[in-house]
Amino acid sequence: MTVTTSEPRRVLVLNGPNLNLLGTREPGIYGTATLADVEALCRDRAAAHGLAADFLQSNHEGVLVDAIQAARDTASGIVLNAGAYTHTSVAIADAISAVGLPVVEVHLSNVHAREEFRHHSFISPVATAIIIGAGLNGYGYAIDQLAGLP
Ligand code: CA2
Numbered sequence: 398m399t400v401t402t403s404e405p406r407r408v409l410v411l412n413g414p415n416l417n418l419l420g421t422r423e424p425g426i427y428g429t430a431t432l433a434d435v436e437a438l439c440r441d442r443a444a445a446h447g448l449a450a451d452f453l454q455s456n457h458e459g460v461l462v463d464a465i466q467a468a469r470d471t472a473s474g475i476v477l478n479a480g481a482y483t484h485t486s487v488a489i490a491d492a493i494s495a496v497g498l499p500v501v502e503v504h505l506s507n508v509h510a511r512e513e514f515r516h517h518s519f520i521s522p523v524a525t526a527i528i529i530g531a532g533l534n535g536y537g538y539a540i541d542q543l544a545g546l547p
Pocket residue numbers: 414415416418419420421422423427478479480481482483503504505506507508515
């Protein structure tokens with residue numbers, strides 16, 4: 398008899414600067430859920446699809462770039478809320494292009510209903526899908542989307 402086991406496919410959920418403050422300020426824009434709530438939702442939704450989730454938040458651009466590069470060896474896709482780096486970071490966009498993994502870009506708020514400088518994203522042209530303004534649910538939809546990809 399041969400018994401084989403397989404590791405679950407993994408998704409990386411990556412959050413950028415200041416998202417560690419979720420639930421502590423600006424509830425009118427970002428809601429009352431905390432980053433721990435986002436993590437719990439992501440882990441539950443991933444598990445429902447038979448996936449495992451890795452979860453990281455950083456306030457540092459280079460840490461986010463390193464995490465995207467490392468995901469090439471560990472993950473089948475990335476859920477990315479790059480926070481304000483969305484609007485500034487060529488380095489994060491280049492890392493996404495370099496690893497070639499599907500990336501679902503998520504924003505809690507509807508950035509198009511906010512200041513002009515939030516209307517441009519360096520991530521969107523290299524993202525597989527974009528979910529904007531759905532609040533916490535957006536992370537769940539992003540994992541659903543990744544789960545449906547081959
Ligand atoms: O809507 C989103 O998810 C954003 O990515 C959030 C970023 C913002 O710079 C983007 O334009 C849109 C900011 C995250 C800051 O989160 C906070 C949460 C609570 C209190 C203060 C900041």
